[in-house]
Amino acid sequence: MSAEELSLYSGMLRYFILSVTNIYTMIFIMCHLLEKRRSLKVFWLYALGKILIVNIFFCYILPFYIGKSVWIQTISTSVVCVAALLNYVLFVYIFEGGFLRIAVTACGAEILASIIGYFMMVIFNLLEGRGHLTNFAAEFKGWDLGIPVLIISLLTLLEHCLRPFEMSLKGFELKHRKLLWIVAVGYPLLAIFTMLIDARKNTSVTGVIYSIFISSGLLLVIYQIVRKYQNKVCHNQQFLNIQRRLMVVHYEAVKGQINKMESDQQLIEGQMVKISQTNDTVAASKKIEEYLAELKESYEEVRSGIYCDNWMIDAVLCTQRSIFEHRGIHFECKMQKFSLGMIEEQDFIQLLLKLLDLGLKANQETEMSENKIVHLGVSAVKNQLIIKFSAACGKKMQIPKRVFREYLKKYSGTVQTGKGESRVSCALSLQRE
Helix, strand or coil: CCHHHHHHHHHHHHHHHHHHHHHHHHHHHHHCCCCECCCCHHHHHHHHHHHHHHHHHHHHHHHHHCCCCHHHHHHHHHHHHHHHHHHHHHHHHHECCCHHHHHHHHHHHHHHHHHHHHHHHHHHHHHCCCCCCCCCCCCCCHHHHHHHHHHHHHHHHHHHHHHHHHHHHHCCCCCCHHHHHHHHHHHHHHHHHHHHHHHHHHCCHHHHHHHHHHHHHHHHHHHHHHHHHHHHHHHHHHHHHHHHHHHHHHHHHHHHHHHHHHHHHHHHHHHHHHHHHCCCHHHHHHHHHHHHHHHHHHHHHHHCCCCCCCHHHHHHHHHHHHHHHHCCCEEEEEECCCCCCCCCHHHHHHHHHHHHHHHHHHHHHCCCHHHCEEEEEEEEECCEEEEEEEEECCCCCCCCHHHHHHHHHHCCCEEEEEECCCEEEEEEEEECC
């Protein structure tokens, strides 16, 4: 290894130590001003990867071995600009609170960490007798290991002193929100603008333009990923709300059935006493028949709300049955004992809700109030889950296949729809294994 390479790798080691120390300081400050909702492991993996790939590989290794070409400078500037904004995405993912609070805290923590790191670097450069006191990536010396040790010691002492005020700091209400929005948006934009000006000195106007286009493209990709993730989180949150409501419905239904069974049990016990006291065989037989009829009716009332063993699906069907009965719609449901297999419970329940909503809409359009009906059947055939649905409808009612497109694609399914004179129907087949 030549002397130049040795100097390069020595400088990279010092740069890595100081960068990690600054990031640690920043995260330390944010953790004492914000509540965490997720682990910092993801951020540390991202931060270490950013330092090694973006800062060291693009800014040190490539220029040393290949030279400072326009394309290297362009790609390096673009990635650095995007990484600066990606920090905020990760902070919103990790910490609790609104975007404004997290962004302002991140800006303040970054500025404070930079000041502390810069001050320590100047002191150690002076102690080591370096010519340039502000040289961040000078050659590594043993004294440099004292920088993270001293900073971590100071932060530990600061943590001990501020521990009584930690809850009040985390609960601090933001004021002057308009001014803080300017800071939260302006600070990263100013940093990016500064990087583009530095890139203009090292490359050309064309390189800066390319950097802007590449950065915009990368940001668009990141935006789509974040948007997809947010939609998934929102989707899961909506399903959790549905689960909570259905749990209440299911509990009330079971509680009502238990109360009904207890009252029926008292009545039946009274009838059994009368039967045992009756000497007339004919009268006793008649009372026994009445007793069996009431027992059967009581059993059917209990069983009428239990369509399957899955309480979530059962709660959905019970809830929809109540809605149908309120609208004067007869609801028939036949469910064989089946396993969902690889079909997610969330998807299956949402599919049922869509079908039953279609049934409600179809029956509202029919003119024959006495023939309002919704039929639903679910069965399993080998590795397929079969869902059959039909409902009374008006003349213009159709079942659009696009309603099921998401589930058909996800579970390699098929759908067949039909339209009669006064009824619509469909049959779905989803692969469950």
